[in-house]
Amino acid sequence: METDSQYAIFFLDLDGFKQVNDNFGHRVGDEVLTEVVKRIKQACQHDEIICRWGGDEFIIMAHQSPLYRFEDLAIALKKHINQAIITTQHVIHMDCSIGIAMYPEHGQSISDLISLADLSMYSRKSGGTDDYVMFSGELEQKIKHEMHLSKGIAQAIAEQQLRLVFQPIIDSTTGDIASVEALLRWEFEGNNIPPDVFIPLAEKNGAIKQIGYWVLEESVRHLSALHLLKPQLAICINVSMIQFEDVDFVSKAEQIINQYHVNPSKVHLEITESVFSQDKLKLIDMVKALQLLGFMISIDDFGTGYSSLSVIQDLHVNTVKIDRSFINNLHLHGIDIVKAVMVMSHGLGYRVVAEGVENQQQANTLTALGIHYLQGYLFDKPLEFDALTQKLSRHPDEQRSPFLLRSANS
Structure with missing residues (x-):
């Protein structure tokens, strides 16, 4: 040149x-x-x-x-x-x-x-x-940082840097804790790395499969212990779309629940609509195989993808989780989306969870609309396992959400 x-x-x-x-x-x-x-x-x-x-x-x-x-x-x-x-x-x-x-x-x-x-x-x-x-130089530094994190996440399991926290999901009718969502946390070199940063890196470098199986087994192991306190508790576990490309995923999931003697109906596998960028027919077959074993299937972040209605229709999902963006905009057009999802739920037989509930007014509105379950900071932030067990060890009346009880009595 x-x-x-x-x-x-x-x-x-x-x-x-x-x-x-x-x-x-x-x-x-x-x-x-x-x-x-x-x-x-x-x-x-x-x-x-x-x-x-x-x-x-x-x-x-x-x-x-x-x-x-x-x-x-x-x-x-x-x-x-x-x-x-x-x-x-x-x-x-x-x-x-x-x-x-x-x-x-x-x-x-x-x-x-x-x-x-x-x-x-x-x-x-x-x-x-x-x-x-x-x-640019700034982009170069960003790429170097991501490469450093990518190498770190590949060793995270061996270095015992990963842990799970658990966010309660509340039955809107009773105020009871119906289930918990297992959420992954990673501490690396003294810093907490957000999941939306390290999960895409793990998907790129191939570490996500090992991490995904670790999350699945740890979640089921913790659920087995929690059943001593609350036998009907369910757990929600996020599954990467890359895991659904693993032909052994169904058999490994079955092996894990058998190992810890957990009823698969208490394990809700959460997938996002992005999985439909993969082979749709193969995905549907895998979901059906999991459901035949007794696992529950949830669609997470519903409404943010391009195939929302076909996802529900083709998969016959058990639960739909409405994305927090619609809950934040209940006062605008979000409420129309929630109403539409509830109408469909009556006809198609799935349960509905509202994510990101942060204030009493949202809880009141969603409960009045008939939303089955509520999740968000109004009720609880993600809890460490010890804090969750302490909460579940209390008398059932003390576990119930005072926000929903107050809503019901008002």
């Missing part, structure tokens, strides 16, 4: 292309890719070099001039790709993630620039909202 010129490598990855292949087949996928290539060429009007890097990944080398900025190209690429793609049988909406690394600021070789642009792209795909991500 000429040292007096400024070049950049664009790393472009299509968002949601796997779902297109899974849902519509590879022929439709090929039609989409062909159209995307045309649109990339339309966006590139200044002698850019374009190549396909992988299945749905593309690399573009661009040259910046006083009248043409890298930002212009990124915006043009997004604009062209975001337009609906019409195939022979379908109308498909695509998006893309774009990472950019510049020469000579960020790297001196093509391979280095591709790697840095790739990292920038993944930082956008991991939750960014910008049209594109330009590599």
Whole structure:
């Protein structure tokens, strides 16, 4: 490259292309890719070099001039790709993630620039909202920190850095603790690392399967002990979508409940709607196998995915947990979502949990609507196991939520 010129490598990855292949087949996928290539060429009007890097990944080398900025190209690429793609049988909406690394600021070789642009792209795909991500020193530090955490989480079980806490879920009719949700906590180098930070890292580096089985076994082991105090207590356990790709998951789950002599009906496996980005038919078969063994299946964070109604209809789930975002907005349109979920629950026979209940007014409104269970800081924050056992050791009247009792008596 000429040292007096400024070049950049664009790393472009299509968002949601796997779902297109899974849902519509590879022929439709090929039609989409062909159209995307045309649109990339339309966006590139200044002698850019374009190549396909992988299945749905593309690399573009661009040259910046006083009248043409890298930002212009990124915006043009997004604009062209975001337009609906019409195939022979379908109308498909695509998006893309774009990472950019510049020469000579960020790297001196093509391979280095591709790697840095790739990292920038993944930082956008991991939750960014910008049209594109330009590599920077700040991003480099963030990536190094994530790599450090990723190595740490891989050793977390062996180092005994993981623990579970338990948040009570309240029966809205009686005020009793009906179940608890097991929540994972990780302390690393003296800091508590939030689950929304380390769980995605564990999913990326493959540690999530080992962690997931540890969580399942620890949850069931703790439930076995809690049944000495409250025999009807159930436990809710979050299951990563990657665990559902493990063909041995059903047999291992059965082995764990048999080992601790726990009734599987007291174990609620919580999955999010994101699992439907995987093989849907395979997932349905696995869920049915778990339900035949007696496990309960819950849909967590309901309403935040793209397939809410089909999830309930296809899976015949036992419980639906309404996402806290709707509870926070009960005074706006959230209450309409809650009402709709309750109407469906009567017809489809599932139970409903409202997450994120934080004040008395929310509890009153949800109870009046007939929500079966309530969970949130109004009743209890996540408790350490010893604190939970102390709570369950009290007289039943002392365990009941005073908030719901006050609501019922008002």
